[in-house]
Amino acid sequence: MSATAIPITRHAVADEQAQAFLSALVSAPRFLLGRNEHALALLSTLDIPIDGIVDDGASGTQWHGKPVIAMQQLPSDAMVVNCAMSIAPVAAARKLAQQPVKARLSYADLLAARPDLVPVPAFVAQMRADVAANRPRWDHLRAQFADEESRAVFDHVVQYRLTADPRHMASYEVRFSEQYFEDFLCLSGEVFVDAGGFDGDTTELFCERYPDYRAVFLFEPSAKNMQDAKTRLAQRHGISFIEQGISDQAGTLWFNPDAGSASAVSAAGSSSIEVTTLDLAITQAVSFIKMDLEGWEMQALAGSQRHIRDEHPKLAISVYHSAADFHRIPDYIASIRQDYDLYLRHYTQGWSETIMYFVPRRNTAQTTAESAA
Numbered sequence: 001m002s003a004t005a006i007p008i009t010r011h012a013v014a015d016e017q018a019q020a021f022l023s024a025l026v027s028a029p030r031f032l033l034g035r036n037e038h039a040l041a042l043l044s045t046l047d048i049p050i051d052g053i054v055d056d057g058a059s060g061t062q063w064h065g066k067p068v069i070a071m072q073q074l075p076s077d078a079m080v081v082n083c084a085m086s087i088a089p090v091a092a093a094r095k096l097a098q099q100p101v102k103a104r105l106s107y108a109d110l111l112a113a114r115p116d117l118v119p120v121p122a123f124v125a126q127m128r129a130d131v132a133a134n135r136p137r138w139d140h141l142r143a144q145f146a147d148e149e150s151r152a153v154f155d156h157v158v159q160y161r162l163t164a165d166p167r168h169m170a171s172y173e174v175r176f177s178e179q180y181f182e183d184f185l186c187l188s189g190e191v192f193v194d195a196g197g198f199d200g201d202t203t204e205l206f207c208e209r210y211p212d213y214r215a216v217f218l219f220e221p222s223a224k225n226m227q228d229a230k231t232r233l234a235q236r237h238g239i240s241f242i243e244q245g246i247s248d249q250a251g252t253l254w255f256n257p258d259a260g261s262a263s264a265v266s267a268a269g270s271s272s273i274e275v276t277t278l279d280l281a282i283t284q285a286v287s288f289i290k291m292d293l294e295g296w297e298m299q300a301l302a303g304s305q306r307h308i309r310d311e312h313p314k315l316a317i318s319v320y321h322s323a324a325d326f327h328r329i330p331d332y333i334a335s336i337r338q339d340y341d342l343y344l345r346h347y348t349q350g351w352s353e354t355i356m357y358f359v360p361r362r363n364t365a366q367t368t369a370e371s372a373a
Contacts, residue, residue, distance in 0.1 A: 017103040018113035021079045024048055028102055029075055033092055034083040035063050038107055041119040042083070054080060071099055079103040081110060082166070085121060088174050089166040090349040108165040123323075123351045127161040130323040137327040144330065146341040146359070147184075153344045153354075161323065161351055169349045179347045180290050180316045181209055184359060187314075191284060194218045195246045195300055196292040196318075200229030207236045214238065217282055221245040221273040245275035246293065248302035277303025288314045295321035301332055308336045315340075315358035320351060333358055 020026045029051040032039040035058065043050055043064055052067045059070040074080060078101045084092040085107065096104050110118045120128075131138055138158070145151050160168040180202060181187065190213050194203045197218035207213065216239040220226045226243045233239055245253060252272050278289070278300070286307055291297050297317055307313060315333065319325040330342060340358040347353040 014105065014109045015113050017079065018105055018109040021081065021103065021105060022046065022048065022110060022114055022117065026079075029078050031069075031074060031078050031080045032083050033071075033080055033096060035068070036083055036086070038085055038121055039083040040064060041121075042081070042107075042110075045119050046117070051078075071095060074099055074101050076100055077102045079105070081105045081107060083107050084350070085123070085164055085166075086350040086352045087348045088350065090169055090172065091174070093166055106164075106166055108163055111164060121164055123161055124164050127158070127323040131158070131162065134324075134327060137331070141327045141330060144342050146343055150342070150344040153346050157344075157346055157351075157354055166349065172346060172349045174348050176347060176353070177205060179345075179353060179355060181205065182343070182345060182357060184343060185288070185314050185316075185357065187288060188212060189214055190288040190314075191286045192216045193278060193282065193286050193289040193313075195278070195290060196220070196294070197225075197229055199225050200232040202290065202292075203229070203239065204232055204236075207233070215284065216240065217242060217286070219244060219246050219281075221275070242276075242281060243274075244281070245273050245296075246278060246281075246291075246300040246303060247275040247296065248277065248299040250274075250276045250280055279303055279306040282307070285311045286313050287311070288316070290316040292318040295325075297321070297325060298328060298332065301329065305336055308333065312337065312339070312360045314360060315356075317356050317358070318354070319356045320354040326354075326356075329356060330358075 021030060024047065030049065031052050031054050032042060032050060033054040035053055035055050039053060043066070050066060052069050053063050054071050054074065055068050056070045058068045059073065061068045080096060080101055080103065082089060082093050082096060082105065089106070093104070093106065107121070111120065142151055142154050145154065156168050156172070187210050190210060192203070192206055192213055192215070194206070194216060197203060197220040200218065203216055203218050206216070218229060218239060219242045220229060221244055223243065226241060230241055247253065253275050289304065289307070291300055293300055301317070317329055319329055333340060339361040341361050343357040343359065345355050345357065347355070
């Protein structure tokens with residue numbers, strides 16, 4: 001896979017600083033940037049003093065027994081490790097670079113210096129295992145993309161997920177408002193399915209961008225999120241609010257309703273929800289399906305076979321929740337029909353929000369007929 005050929009030169013200074021940060025012999029104050037599972041992994045694993053957590057939004061509080069400070073409060077002799085990895089690690093690193101501190105490191109620097117000691121982030125471990133087990137499928141996937149930008153996104157995202165090194169994402173910005181609405185989709189007069197509608201934010205953007213839409217079907221199993229969506233979209237026409245989850249069959253599943261936009265089907269969920277399938281819930285022909293279901297996309301696609309097979313809708317499917325979804329989802333769509341062009345776009349500087357697009361391929365007969373008309 002050519003993604004592994006992207007060169008990122010490791011600097012001796014970063015390696016030396018990482019070794020110093022991890023050494024019990026160094027007395028400089030140590031800080032972790034970010035309150036997340038990666039910072040917690042270091043707190044739980046490393047047998048060295050951590051003097052505090054850097055988080056501008058929560059300064060003055062405590063987190064797992066450590067004081068939380070603003071970035072500007074860092075002492076000049078501080079050594080700081082950037083633990084941001086999901087949304088904006090590059091922006092965090094840029095902000096940290098403006099602070100006059102002794103050492104600025106990424107979590108990836110620690111991991112590269114001491115892979116025997118530093119915990120491998122779950123998304124990295126999963127990616128490494130899947131690429132090792134399914135290398136031909138990853139190589140085949142890269143060759144399928146319809147444009148060079150998709151291949152570049154693939155290379156950067158894969159390499160980041162293999163290393164957690166934010167330098168692979170240096171050219172990316174956080175751009176949620178662009179997500180799902182790429183020009184190559186040529187959206188017009190759509191019947192839109194918002195599967196994983198959350199509080200209606202995506203549907204609101206869709207309605208604003210494409211006011212000629214014909215209908216929207218918004219699926220959201222959380223009662224609170226659904227009420228927020230109804231309030232947000234009260235002035236919009238043609239929206240069907242369906243308070244159910246989407247799966248491969250109708251029934252009841254456990255769900256975690258309290259994780260905001262990350263609420264998901266889970267065996268450890270605290271609430272039961274009703275689920276249906278798109279094929280059962282929607283009898284009208286649809287033209288554009290968006291899915292962000294926190295890892296439940298494969299099951300939801302299995303319950304959408306009729307719409308995909310018979311109506312050939314455009315698809316915007318989240319693939320970032322699981323490494324295997326990068327190849328499982330396009331393989332599954334191809335098992336239903338093979339006349340889609342495949343695109344990949346990414347909307348953060350971290351591992352989250354990678355969307356795979358399936359655009360109906362226009363055959364020669366279609367193009368000729370439309371030109372004659």
